[in-house]
Amino acid sequence: MDKMNLIFVVHNHQPVGNFEHIFEMAYERSYKPFIDVLEKFPKIKIGLHISGPVYEWIMKYRPEFIERLQSLCAEHRIEMLSGGFYEPMLAILSQKDIQGQVKMMNDFIADKFGQTPKGMWLTERVWEPSLPLLLDGTGIEYTLVDDAHFTYAGKKRDELGGYYITDKAGKVLLVYPISQRLRYAIPFAEPEETLKILRDAHNRGFSGICYGDDGEKFGIWPKTFEWVYEKGWLYRFFETISSNDSWLNMALPSEYISKYAPTERIYLPTASYQEMMEWSLPADSIPLYDEFIKYLKDSNLYDRYEPFVRGGIWLNFLSKYPESNRIYRRVLKLSERIDSIRSQKVREEAKRHIYMAQCNCAYWHGLFGGLYLNYLRNALYENAIKAQRVIDEYRGGQWAVSEIVDTDDDMNNEITLDSNDIYCIIKPSYGAAVEEIDFKDVAFCLTNVLTRRKEGYHSKLFAQHQHSDGGEVKSIHDIVRSKESGLENYLIYDRYQRLSFMDHFISKDCDVNRMRSEGYTELGSLVDAPYTYRRKDRRGAAYVECEAEGVVRIGGEELPIRMQKKFKLVSSRPELSVSYKIKNCSKSEINCYLAIENNLSLLAADSPDRLIVIPTENVRYERFKEVMTAIGISKFYLYDGYLKRNFVIVSDKIFNLWHYPVETVSQSEDGFERTYQGSAFILVYDLSLKPDEEFSFSISLGEEEVK
Known part of the structure; x- marks a missing residue:
């Protein structure tokens, strides 16, 4: 033998x-x-x-x-x-x-x-x-x-x-x-x-x-x-x-x-491999899958029937996590574009960034952090933006254009606004919210924030028991522990995707903590409603107008309203401008807060070179890990010392700012951990509208270099 x-x-x-x-x-x-x-x-x-x-x-x-x-x-x-x-x-x-x-x-x-x-x-x-x-x-x-x-x-x-x-x-x-x-x-x-x-x-x-x-x-x-x-x-x-x-x-x-x-x-x-196929299942299916395997093992049937027990397939991560699908489609479409570049040198440079943006790790999540690690998602976006920048430089000139395109291949059109400085995706099918804002000069996606959602392993936090800390070396798949106590208190699941320029109507007794804990009541119907839209590009400027009719529920009544959102991007400066007009179409007064939610991230929650700056008489500096409010302001900055940039948010009307960190609980090779995904910046406007009265205001989000 x-x-x-x-x-x-x-x-x-x-x-x-x-x-x-x-x-x-x-x-x-x-x-x-x-x-x-x-x-x-x-x-x-x-x-x-x-x-x-x-x-x-x-x-x-x-x-x-x-x-x-x-x-x-x-x-x-x-x-x-x-x-x-x-x-x-x-x-x-x-x-x-x-x-x-x-x-x-x-x-x-x-x-x-x-x-x-x-x-x-x-x-x-x-x-x-x-x-x-x-x-x-x-x-x-x-x-x-x-x-x-x-x-x-x-x-x-x-x-x-x-x-x-x-x-x-x-x-x-x-x-x-x-x-x-x-x-x-x-x-x-x-x-x-x-x-x-x-x-x-x-x-x-x-x-x-x-x-x-x-x-x-x-x-x-x-x-x-x-x-x-x-x-x-x-x-x-x-x-x-x-x-x-x-x-x-x-x-x-x-x-x-x-x-x-x-x-x-x-x-x-x-x-x-078996674990990957389990991880790709929907969150609610994973405990059932585990329960079934336990039943087979307890019944001494698992060895016999194991070949017929399997979970999902990897591709379903693109369904399970819209954030994964979003960057995947972005990179896929950029890859299709580089074939049109005649210069081989330019094409190879763009191709290398495309390949780097295809690194698998941040597209899925299982035992390791993967998608839940914001810096890994950032690397994908960074290379996608660099690839787009190479394509832009080959194109030459200055521009600001809009395009109607199904960016995520879900049969609903998005609208892209694209200039020398900024790339933006608007979702008319989802509240005319902004899905992505990229600043090209620093190759940075400011909207890189993950939605807090249920994971199949979250139930283990409640049933967790202490494992022996003896000398036995376990497979990483067998290790269950937490990196801090009380993590179950952070298991908060978002009812909406973490996008930006999302429009909430909330009662005036609401506060930042209720928003953070999802303990508030949504009075409006437009936060994720479909909008009609039309483009109005002009030379050096791209315009998109979105409109929808909905209701605000106050005092047991459904009061009709009309919302208009106008997005503008110009070729002359790195700034996205959004103009709002809300009309009370009812015969009753509307008295509530209008809360414009923006989910933004500079990646670090507790770093001296990443700060929220409130430019009042006594300038306030806050770190992103803090829950904070600022009353009666019209402007604030997100300071990034690493990028040497201020991201500036300005409104022509006074608002109250509510801020809280968006934190998830996920598993990693070291155990369960709380992970900073980004921050919710909620601009709260006092809305008091009589019948047929309108309220108009604008918000701009721009960038300036810090010397």
Whole structure:
């Protein structure tokens, strides 16, 4: 019988936009020490995938690490795997962008390591049956997915080994099933457990078993640095594998393929790893899914029926989180535009920013922060805006134009206002609210705020129990804890999306705390109502007029009103102006507050260089973490010392300002945490209208440089 082969693949990745100290920590605690140990064992071979963001950081700060990898590649101890350079989710990209990203990584690996990649790491192991066709022409021959994908196709885990052949329209791709048993054992169980798994597979007649998972498991996940390096798990693991070479061999993925035929043909359904498929479910479905799995396990039925138990699919994150869909559609449409650029240099510059904006991490949320981390969303917006800026510069000149376009592909038209300085999206179908405001010179989206919504894991905050803090190293999926007490008090769910220029009619006994806690009564019907609209562009200026009729509910009566909102963007200055006109169409007096809600973010809640500035006689400086009010003002600033900008909000009528931080409770690898998403700035106007009386005012949002 041939020796047993362990195909061992490690995937190292950090998102575009992650903090420099996180890259450094990951390098010092995982990427470097792993190679330090590997170099000591000449019989150990691995497949290694490093994402583009990590490569770029290493090239800039630790170039000597590249030289070490080059030596290991030359010794045929490391096979470099390709993939989308900036770790995109291939399932949502056009074929053009899939091939562009993969070829970008292929070229990098060929240049730095002298290898022509044959395999690729599939982002989050999200498989689509069309991938063999989409990857045709990239030179990719194989990839890896979880063995769960195979069980969804009717296979049993103990029947899986080696690699399989699949195709789409005759385009072939080879697929390794990643062993779940190995993935859960490494590095949490002693090395002998891995030997047991490999012996079992060998005794069943298989000549190869594949392991593939995140490199961050080896030093970054909680307690793993101490376990893997300080207590010597990785050293013992490689030593154990090396000392069993009489029956066990480590093979590079392409090396194994060259020696052994595929196990059989297989066609896999759309899938990812089990946890990802659970996370993609709607929030209310997740507890039911967990309940069902618990029922099967308690009934000793789970092992038998597990292949038929699955959650959702990754694409449903675009449905679950409108914020994810919004930036995805933005980047998708920008990618379509760059094909019209004739200059290859300009086109490549725009394309690079498009690729960076396709980094998957901020498009979804599961165990890790992902979408809930505002700085990761900011990186997507920053690169999308930079791509648009490149396109703008190629276009040349000055302009301010409006366009009717379905920006989010929901069958409802939006209106975009676009100038040299600002890009803005208005949603007539949703209260004529403003969905996005980008300031191009600093490549910054000011409206990058996440809606507070229910998550499937929130129930765990109430049922949470203390776990042992002993020496056992748990899988990150088994860790449940909170980073602060009382987080359940922050589980507030928004009734509306977190957009801007949203128009609330509220009673005069309402205050900022009731707005923050969603404890207020919405008296009006227009906050998310559809508006009619028309464009009125002129030279150097773009105008959009929106109008709707609705009611204000006061004293048991529904009093009809008419609301007009006029948006203006000019080419001569970075300022969005919104003019309001409200008419009382009833025969009764309307007496309430009109509260114009703007959800804005400078990313940091408690930083000395991010401040709310109230320019009264005694200037007030407030941090974004504070709940605050300012009475009888007409102007305030959002000061950003990092960008060196003031974002200025001015009204021609006096208003009261209510401000509160928008904070969510989400899970991360460190436990449940409260995360700042942005701030609600509510401009409160005293509205007292007699029958047929009108109230008009304007609000402008602009930008000025801070010297």
